[in-house]
Amino acid sequence: MGEQSFWQLLLAPFALLYGLAVSIRNYLYHSKVLRSAKFSLPVISVGNLSVGGAGKTPHIEYLLRSLHDYLELATLSRGYKRQTQGYLEVHPSHKALDVGDEPLQFSRKFEDVLVSVAESRAIGIPQILSRHPKIQVILLDDAFQHRAVTPGLNILLTEYNRPFTRDYLLPAGRLREWRSAYRRADVIVVSKCPPDLNEAQRQAMIAELKPFPHQRVFFSRYAYADPYLLLNPGYKIGLDRDSDVILLSAIAGTDYLLDYLAPKAASVVSLEYADHHHFSTTDLSEIRAAFLRLDSPNKIILTTEKDAMRLEAHREYLQDERLPVFVLPITVEFLFDEGPVFDQMIRQYLLEYKS
Secondary structure, three states, X not given: OOHHHHHHHHHHHHHHHHHHHHHHHHHHHHOOOOOOEXXXXXXXXXXXXXXXXXXXXXXXXXXXXXXXXXXXXXXXXOOOOOOOOOOEEEOOOOOHHHHOHHHHHHHHXXXXXXXXXXXXXXXXXXXXXXXXXXXXXXXXXOOOOOXXXXXXXXXXXXXXXXXXXXXXXXXOOOEOOOHHHHHHOOEEXXXXXXXXXXXXXXXXXXXXXXXXXXOEEEEEEEEEOOOEEOOEEEEEOOOOOOOEEEEEEOOOOOHHHXXXXXXXOOEEEEEEOOOOOOOOHHHHHHHXXXXXXXXXXOEXXXXXXXXXXXXXXXXXXXXXXXXXXXXXXXXXXXXXXXXXXXXXHHHHHHHHOOX
């Protein structure tokens, strides 16, 4: 028995108790003992069944890029690990500690989009509508499990290498609900696919997912642009085989990113922290020490856009120590030339929406 199987077996009783609690909650919503709110405008939810790592942020950004020129958009997140409470509208001048890293990232990239945070989506949406009655569409970030709101379109993400079909309930696995909860999705996006995914692999994954007749399945991958300097975003570099990279990350999974970097750098040293970790002065000292230990004339520190939102709190230290922290931008691309098909599906939903 492998170590992972041993721990899953050991934690199985706790997973069953957790699953029982989830089942009771879902039954209460299904039987309408607990009410789920609906709203008079299109609400699109992007979420997953597992804990972190499926790529919700880049996929929401994909939707924002597709729609923000034509519609008045708002995003609503809970603002994970923020040190504030209640409903709050996010501005580019905020800090990640105030609003969360992902909402701050949205606000910095899309200044014409209303970005907001609230622990309760059912409370946050009325706040948006009362303060901004011209809003036409709301995107919910990581709201698949939050049954208090019924979205008009429910998009479920699952990673290609770690689909929900092979996962287990917390704490034995990473699932926040039973696998069967995927039936609530209108769209399933298999994310973080290898760029050379072929038709046979695609069909095998679809067969494994067993989508319902009402569900569409898409496949996406990440595309990376040239890194830019955190302290001077106008300065960009290209990665090459002469570069030695320290990858600094506090995200749910780095495998996909490491696979991308491996052929593009002479070496990669990965410094990994817990997802959404707020970097301390001690962390920065450790990062600096790791950078100085790297014996290379052509070395950089590379981080993700989400991590950059939290590293900004240490701008002065990074500048004083002359640490070359570069940020790697991410976008989403749909495989099998289905980007236009996905876009048309979103447009069709919006055109046909009836409150």
